[in-house]
Amino acid sequence: MISLTVNGVAQSVDADPDTPLLYVLRDELGLNGAKFGCGLGQCGACTVLVDDRPAFSCLLPIAALAGRKVRTIEGLGTPDRPGALAAAFEAEQAAQCGYCIAGMIMRAQALLERNNRPTETELRAYLAPNLCRCGTHMRILRAVRRAAAAMGGGVQESSR
Amino acid sequence: MNGLTRRSLLANSGLVVVFASSGAAWAQEPEESANPPGDLDKYPFLDSWIRIDPKGRITVFTGKAELGQGLRTALMQIAADELEVSPASIELIMADTGRTPDEGVTAGSHSMQNSGMAILNAAANVRALLTDAAAWRFASSVDQIELQDGMAYGPGGLRLGYGDLAAGFSLHVMAKPDVPRRSRGRRLIGENVPRVDIPAKVNGGSAYVQDIRAANLLHARVVRGPSDGTQLKSADVDTVAKMPGIEKVVRDGRFMAVLAAKEWHAVKALRRLQAVGWERRDSPLPSADLCDVIRKSPARDIPIFDYPGPPAPADAGIVKARYTRPCLMHGSIGPSCAVALWENGNLIVWTHSQGVSPLRKSLAELVRLPLERVRCIHVEGSGCYGHNGADDVAADAALAARAVPGRPVRMQWMREQEHGWEPLGSAMVVELQGTLGHDGRIVGWRHDVWSNAHNGRPVSAGGLLAGAELEPPFAPQKPQPIPMPEGGGDRNANPIYALPNASGTHHFVERAPLRVSALRSLGAHMNVFAIESFMDEMAHAANADPVDFRLIHLQDSRAREVVETAANRFGWKRRIKGRPGRGHGFGFARYKNLGAYCALAMEVAIEPDSGTIEVLRVVAAVDSGEVVSPDGIRNQIEGAIVQSLSWTQMEAVTFDASHRTSFDWSAYPIVRFPSVPASIEVNVIDRPGEPFLGTGEAGQGPAAAALANAVADAIGHRLRDMPLTSDRIKAALRS
Numbered sequence: 001m002i003s004l005t006v007n008g009v010a011q012s013v014d015a016d017p018d019t020p021l022l023y024v025l026r027d028e029l030g031l032n033g034a035k036f037g038c039g040l041g042q043c044g045a046c047t048v049l050v051d052d053r054p055a056f057s058c059l060l061p062i063a064a065l066a067g068r069k070v071r072t073i074e075g076l077g078t079p080d081r082p083g084a085l086a087a088a089f090e091a092e093q094a095a096q097c098g099y100c101i102a103g104m105i106m107r108a109q110a111l112l113e114r115n116n117r118p119t120e121t122e123l124r125a126y127l128a129p130n131l132c133r134c135g136t137h138m139r140i141l142r143a144v145r146r147a148a149a150a151m152g153g154g155v156q157e158s159s160r
Numbered sequence: 161m162n163g164l165t166r167r168s169l170l171a172n173s174g175l176v177v178v179f180a181s182s183g184a185a186w187a188q189e190p191e192e193s194a195n196p197p198g199d200l201d202k203y204p205f206l207d208s209w210i211r212i213d214p215k216g217r218i219t220v221f222t223g224k225a226e227l228g229q230g231l232r233t234a235l236m237q238i239a240a241d242e243l244e245v246s247p248a249s250i251e252l253i254m255a256d257t258g259r260t261p262d263e264g265v266t267a268g269s270h271s272m273q274n275s276g277m278a279i280l281n282a283a284a285n286v287r288a289l290l291t292d293a294a295a296w297r298f299a300s301s302v303d304q305i306e307l308q309d310g311m312a313y314g315p316g317g318l319r320l321g322y323g324d325l326a327a328g329f330s331l332h333v334m335a336k337p338d339v340p341r342r343s344r345g346r347r348l349i350g351e352n353v354p355r356v357d358i359p360a361k362v363n364g365g366s367a368y369v370q371d372i373r374a375a376n377l378l379h380a381r382v383v384r385g386p387s388d389g390t391q392l393k394s395a396d397v398d399t400v401a402k403m404p405g406i407e408k409v410v411r412d413g414r415f416m417a418v419l420a421a422k423e424w425h426a427v428k429a430l431r432r433l434q435a436v437g438w439e440r441r442d443s444p445l446p447s448a449d450l451c452d453v454i455r456k457s458p459a460r461d462i463p464i465f466d467y468p469g470p471p472a473p474a475d476a477g478i479v480k481a482r483y484t485r486p487c488l489m490h491g492s493i494g495p496s497c498a499v500a501l502w503e504n505g506n507l508i509v510w511t512h513s514q515g516v517s518p519l520r521k522s523l524a525e526l527v528r529l530p531l532e533r534v535r536c537i538h539v540e541g542s543g544c545y546g547h548n549g550a551d552d553v554a555a556d557a558a559l560a561a562r563a564v565p566g567r568p569v570r571m572q573w574m575r576e577q578e579h580g581w582e583p584l585g586s587a588m589v590v591e592l593q594g595t596l597g598h599d600g601r602i603v604g605w606r607h608d609v610w611s612n613a614h615n616g617r618p619v620s621a622g623g624l625l626a627g628a629e630l631e632p633p634f635a636p637q638k639p640q641p642i643p644m645p646e647g648g649g650d651r652n653a654n655p656i657y658a659l660p661n662a663s664g665t666h667h668f669v670e671r672a673p674l675r676v677s678a679l680r681s682l683g684a685h686m687n688v689f690a691i692e693s694f695m696d697e698m699a700h701a702a703n704a705d706p707v708d709f710r711l712i713h714l715q716d717s718r719a720r721e722v723v724e725t726a727a728n729r730f731g732w733k734r735r736i737k738g739r740p741g742r743g744h745g746f747g748f749a750r751y752k753n754l755g756a757y758c759a760l761a762m763e764v765a766i767e768p769d770s771g772t773i774e775v776l777r778v779v780a781a782v783d784s785g786e787v788v789s790p791d792g793i794r795n796q797i798e799g800a801i802v803q804s805l806s807w808t809q810m811e812a813v814t815f816d817a818s819h820r821t822s823f824d825w826s827a828y829p830i831v832r833f834p835s836v837p838a839s840i841e842v843n844v845i846d847r848p849g850e851p852f853l854g855t856g857e858a859g860q861g862p863a864a865a866a867l868a869n870a871v872a873d874a875i876g877h878r879l880r881d882m883p884l885t886s887d888r889i890k891a892a893l894r895s
Contacts, residue, residue, distance in 0.1 A: 015422065016425075023423045030373065032367070037493050037575070038825060039427075040826075073364040074364040090359060093352075093355060095228070095362060096796075097540070102361075105362065125833075127833040131493055131832065132493070133830065134543045136802075138839075
């Protein structure tokens with residue numbers, strides 16, 4: 001059994017130590033948010049926060065997580081009580097297929113927790129590891145800008 | 161969202177036979193009538209589309225699927241509008257071969273045209289029946305009846321619920337095609353109703369086939385070579401079968417899958433099996449440029465259009481150009497996935513296939529079950545953008561589930577399997593020749609397009625990857641062109657411009673070196689890229705403004721309005737020309753010349769040292785007929801623009817003699833946030849009373865062309881070969 005803390009709750013899971021965190025979150029803990037996209041750290045669909053920094057859960061073996069704090073989108077809110085980013089994504093209708101969105105929200109959460117006044121260029125650079133194939137990028141950016149404002153900050157225009 | 165809790169998954173499993181018998185309701189022959197709108201033509205009985213139970217609960221049925229395009233909400237909105245209830249009070253059942261009409265494949269921007277129009281008309285019929293029933297019950301005239309929120313109100317405070325009223329008549333009646341739509345009150349159609357699927361998607365709810373969980377579920381991986389045309393060398397199955405956690409290694413001919421209670425164990429077993437190496441048994445992939453190969457291959461020549469006109473004068477100017485596109489990938493972010501359950505000789509598959517009915521037929525043949533023992537239920541997956549691995553993985557899941565009766569099997573492809581095996585969008589070549597009269601008008605036009613097939617969707621077991629792996633194998637499907645006016649390689653090859661003395665030929669190349677099928681917009685991306693690039697080249701030769709040049713050849717008034725709206729909102733006439741490294745481009749098309757109109761203007765900046773394109777601004781205008789959801793249309797067009805910019809700017813499937821080498825996102829890069837446009841503005845033109853036209857594929861062609869035209873304007877050189885990479889831009893700048 002391996003112990004880890006997910007969304008503030010201590011969990012004990014029966015899984016091989018080399019099992020990537022993603023499979024534990026999805027299959028052992030029943031969390032839908034983190035998605036399998038590539039298993040290679042190239043697309044960001046699996047993004048969660050580990051000690052408040054974004055991490056590719058598809059690459060991270062659970063053996064490396066003892067004593068570390070894992071956060072997933074389920075820890076940010078629920079459909080009835082959405083977190084600031086989820087609420088902003090709903091307000092901007094910032095999804096098409098939506099498969100990438102939980103990863104987007106987690107990466108944006110990490111950014112806004114550390115800096116809720118990023119520039120537009122910083123925002124785009126920060127989100128660069130996460131892919132969206134539907135082309136919802138403009139809305140995702142609008143949603144993060146809206147959430148930044150809701151969290152007391154705001155995304156600053158970059159000079160082009 | 162999909163309601164597939166553990167309990168319902170298992171409860172649903174008993175429904176196969178029940179639905180096989182009740183499903184005959186819509187198989188009856190329709191009587192003679194005027195053509196009802198959309199797919200009401202195929203399923204004219206109202207209860208195929210709408211049912212109201214005695215408690216007044218309304219269920220609406222569609223054979224089309226939610227693919228992330230917002231269809232679920234739009235169809236609920238249409239039905240709710242006409243039935244005068246809130247969208248939330250409607251249950252919408254989508255694409256389930258046990259329950260919904262067979263509306264074929266959810267593709268081609270047809271859902272609003274076919275299903276949307278059908279539901280609109282069916283709902284108007286149901287509303288009329290409710291009104292008549294209320295008038296009869298209240299002994300009043302129909303003019304005195306008001307419907308609102310599930311209640312009918314009559315004179316003197318009389319009221320009855322829809323359930324009470326509906327209990328008194330049958331909805332198993334033919335739709336009348338000419339029932340008028342509701343004419344009074346506030347309309348829901350045209351409002352921005354928030355999409356009902358988004359809350360689960362942004363809060364970690366259950367939203368996808370990947371999220372299905374069930375008791376006793378087994379995780380599966382299919383074992384294949386690295387890409388289309390390859391196979392593994394003989395595998396060490398006995399060792400793998402003894403690996404920890406492996407419940408079963410399923411083998412049937414060359415088909416192989418590993419099943420485990422824990423997903424990671426299945427992945428590890430897959431990796432072990434793949435370690436033996438692979439080989440290519442098919443003929444080697446061509447070493448020459450794929451576009452040249454297709455251009456020179458034996459082809460079936462299919463006339464596309466032939467518009468008469470006087471022959472061009474002998475001294476008229478002739479412009480010629482050749483455009484190419486490489487193979488493109490759908491590139492779903494989530495690899496394809498399906499859940500299958502084989503129980504009591506019945507097969508249920510939860511699938512993100514775009515075509516549950518053709519998939520059902522193909523699967524029945526593959527696993528040799530009678531059709532009525534197979535049920536396919538659509539559950540959303542990651543966006544597909546055409547025929548990706550969805551159908552193939554459903555077959556893989558079915559074969560795996562057959563080996564473990566009673567246990568649900570969740571089969572998911574790995575990233576490199578999606579990249580390696582998904583059917584690609586065909587490489588294409590377009591050659592155009594235009595003749596310019598002395599008055600600056602086009603007096604002759606010739607369009608030749610070479611392409612592999614754009615439809616390899618399964619209609620039989622031979623259309624599924626696993627079909628070729630079983631022993632004996634199923635014969636592969638023969639690639640077929642799609643006839644106009646829809647068209648495949650020739651989609652949108654017929655220009656919307658009023659051109660005399662114009663003709664075009666589709667050179668259909670059956671033999672495809674790489675596996676190909678439908679990629680969003682099919683040949684329209686390439687044909688519009690070519691035509692709209694060429695219109696700029698002709699405008700340049702005529703010394704005319706590109707937008708003016710389009711307008712003098714454009715008679716369709718809706719087309720003109722879309723072009724003018726995009727140009728005006730962009731400030732086309734006021735644009736500052738000639739700034740170094742800056743360029744403006746325009747692109748326009750009416751999708752298939754039957755669907756939505758989309759025009760867009762774009763401004764780019766080119767960084768000369770790196771050749772990098774920065775898209776500064778995009779302004780689009782779209783006419784999709786009557787607007788159901790303005791924001792839904794904007795979302796689709798924004799997505800089409802960004803996706804098309806990625807295709808056009810940076811994407812090309814690579815391969816060597818033995819296999820595809822675009823095996824992941826490092827080998828097949830797509831657009832990332834720093835490279836998307838600084839701004840995109842979409843202007844939606846509403847056409848109340850006009851048919852819905854569908855939007856999902858209207859923007860790809862115009863966006864590609866606008867980019868090419870803006871780049872040409874910025875660097876003074878025309879790039880005619882996709883992708884318009886920074887290397888090609890640097891080479892052009894050096895020349």
